[in-house]
Amino acid sequence: xxxxxxxxxxxxxxxxxxxxxxxxxxxxxxxxxxxxxxxxxxxxxxxxxxxxxxxxxxxxxxxxxxxxxxxxxxxxxxxxxxxxxxxxxxxxxxxxxxxxxxxxxxxxxxxxxxxxxxxxxxxxxxxxxxxxxxxxxxxxxxxxxxxxxxxxxxxxxxxxxxxxxxxxxxxxxxxxxxxxxxxxxxxxxxxxxxxxxxxxxxxxxxxxxxxxxxxxxxxxxxxxxxxxxxxxxxxxxxxxxxxxxxxxxxxxxxxxxxxxxxxxxxxxxxxxxxxxxxxxxxxxxxxxxxxxxxxxxxxxxxxxxxxxxxxxxxxxxxxxxxxxxxxxxxxxxxxxxxxxxxxxxxxxxxxxxxxxxxxxxxxxxxxxxxxxxxxxxxxxxxxxxxxxxxxxxxxxxxxxxxx
Numbered sequence: 330x331x332x333x334x335x336x337x338x339x340x341x342x343x344x345x346x347x348x349x350x351x352x353x354x355x356x357x358x359x360x361x362x363x364x365x366x367x368x369x370x371x372x373x374x375x376x377x378x379x380x381x382x383x384x385x386x387x388x389x390x391x392x393x394x395x396x397x398x399x400x401x402x403x404x405x406x407x408x409x410x411x412x413x414x415x416x417x418x419x420x421x422x423x424x425x426x427x428x429x430x431x432x433x434x435x436x437x438x439x440x441x442x443x444x445x446x447x448x449x450x451x452x453x454x455x456x457x458x459x460x461x462x463x464x465x466x467x468x469x470x471x472x473x474x475x476x477x478x479x480x481x482x483x484x485x486x487x488x489x490x491x492x493x494x495x496x497x498x499x500x501x502x503x504x505x506x507x508x509x510x511x512x513x514x515x516x517x518x519x520x521x522x523x524x525x526x527x528x529x530x531x532x533x534x535x536x537x538x539x540x541x542x543x544x545x546x547x548x549x550x551x552x553x554x555x556x557x558x559x560x561x562x563x564x565x566x567x568x569x570x571x572x573x574x575x576x577x578x579x580x581x582x583x584x585x586x587x588x589x590x591x592x593x594x595x596x597x598x599x600x601x602x603x604x605x606x607x608x609x610x611x612x613x614x615x616x617x618x619x620x621x622x623x624x625x626x627x628x629x630x631x632x633x634x635x636x637x638x639x640x641x642x643x644x645x646x647x648x649x650x651x652x653x654x655x656x657x658x659x660x661x662x663x664x665x666x667x668x669x670x671x672x673x674x675x676x677x678x679x680x681x682x683x684x685x686x687x688x689x690x691x692x693x694x695x696x697x698x699x700x701x702x703x704x705x706x707x708x709x710x711x712x713x714x715x716x717x718x719x720x721x722x723x724x725x726x727x728x729x730x731x732x
Contacts (some may be wrong), residue, residue, distance in 0.1 A: 340458040344467060346508070346515045347451045350414065352476025353505050354444055357386065359479035360497050361437070361588065362563040363486035363580055366570050367494040378430045380687020383563040384680045385434050386441030391676035393445025406450045408515040414509040416443030422502030425495030448475070448672075454516065454633065456499065466732075469649055476590035476645055479562060483584030486566075487577050512661070526684060535659075539665040542720040543658050544667070548674035549649070550713040554648045555678030556685070557703050561586065561640070563683045568696035569633065580692035582637040589638035590645030597646030598653055606654050607718040610647055614711030618704045625700040644707075651714065658721050 361368075361383050369379050393413070400409055420440040427433035455471040482497065490496045533542045565586060569579035593613075600609045620643060624636040652671075659667035689699050 337403045342515045343458050343517070344455055344471060347455050347473040347510055350410065350447060351451055351471055352478030353414065353417065353501075353508065354447060355475030355478030355480075355587070356482045356501050356504070357417070357440065357444065357478075358475070358499045358559070359482040359583065361386070362499045362503050362566050363482050363491075364494040365563070365567050366576055366579070367492075370430060370568070371494065372427070372433065374430055374433075376687045376691040380684045381689075382430070382437055383484065383559075383683035384689075385437035386444075387559065387676060387680045387683075387701050389441025390444060391441075391680065392674065393442045394676065405423070406454060407513065409445075409470050410447060410450055410516065411509050411513045413445050413447050414505040414512060415445055416508070418502045418505035419443070420502075421498050421505070424498040424502075448472075455621075466595075466598065466602075468653060469595050472649055472652065473591040473594050476587035476594070476641065479587035480584045480591070483566075483580050483587060486580040486583070507711055519523055535617055535670060536702060540659070543717065544670070545718055546713050546717040547655060547658065547671050551648070551651050551655075551671050551675040552678030552708055553706055553710040553713065554644065554651060555675040556682040557706055558644055558648065559679040560682035560686045560699075560703065561644075564686045564690075564699065565637070568699060571696050574633065578634070585634050585638040587639035589641030589643075593642030593644075593646030595650035596642075597650045601650045601653065605651050607715060607716075610714040610718065610723060611711055613643045613647040613650070614707050614714060617647070618707040618711075621700055621704050621707060625697045625704075647710070647714065648677050651717075653718055654717070654721070658717075 365379060365383075368374075374382065412487065419442055420436055420443050422435040424433065451471055457465050458467070482501070485497060485500060490500075516614055535541075562583075566576075566579040566583050569582055570576055571607055572700065575583075597609050597613060617640060620636055620640040624640060627633045627636055655668050655671045686699055689702065694702075
């Protein structure tokens, strides 16, 4: 079977199209946040309905990741990615046709379902095409496509084209339809020669005494990181507009949040490779708590923009480091199960973030209160990440002694 036969473009072409595909997911996730200040009043959505609309695509992503990953194991990553891009583009184009809450909810769910588990497959393809010395770097560069796509959505929202909120989703739908043929032409099939099906043995390995603390701390860390990230991706422009900031300044802050995330993810990956993950993770999440405190208190547009960049830099730097660390925590026989479970935990956090903000706002909380509520969450994430590095180091030492 074809495990990685390259199309004529070679590894750099594969990394490039993986980066483009990752940008599509980032654009879609941010699109609801930058469209919301115009879309929510246009459709007459309550805060609770807006929260469900934000989370609908994330619920679809979680379900699609489970189904897509299983199908990809059988027929290869390329056909699944091509189909995902086409379906994602189609349902994104359906989103502007929604005139009320229920059709919007269905369109967003189907958009997420179409995109499904693209990111895990993109990371796998990027890693397979890289040499051992630069696997982490290339994975970080591909993963950086998500915040870059989100920044593009924020910049598009500032243009005259986005005066009608529907145009954001038109662009977000046309782009994947155009890229789908490129994915088919450039990507290798990516089907494994043998599929190891561990079943209950793999699940038991996640909860074995030597792995239980690792699994729990990893899941908590990635879930809380995703909760903060997706709350800010979806609600940050709305929260800033509610504080009196002009829409253009709010969209700029959203774009800077994503640009900070892309640069932070790459730099944190380099730091983790150079010094180990523990101190970058601890320092990153402690700094994130301070940045969120500053963002809640800042009044001037320039300060808000700088703090939004810093928050994205530190938050996504921590997230990228956790993702790069996850595959190292499990033995070869259960690595896929371990990473898959971490991604599922991250998706759960991404679903609850926007819903939590909707509940707070619906209960009368101000934008300052919502951002301030994330500070203890950031600190708890740092504790979980620090414990993860401790448990992981102890497990690695025990494995070496047993050998």
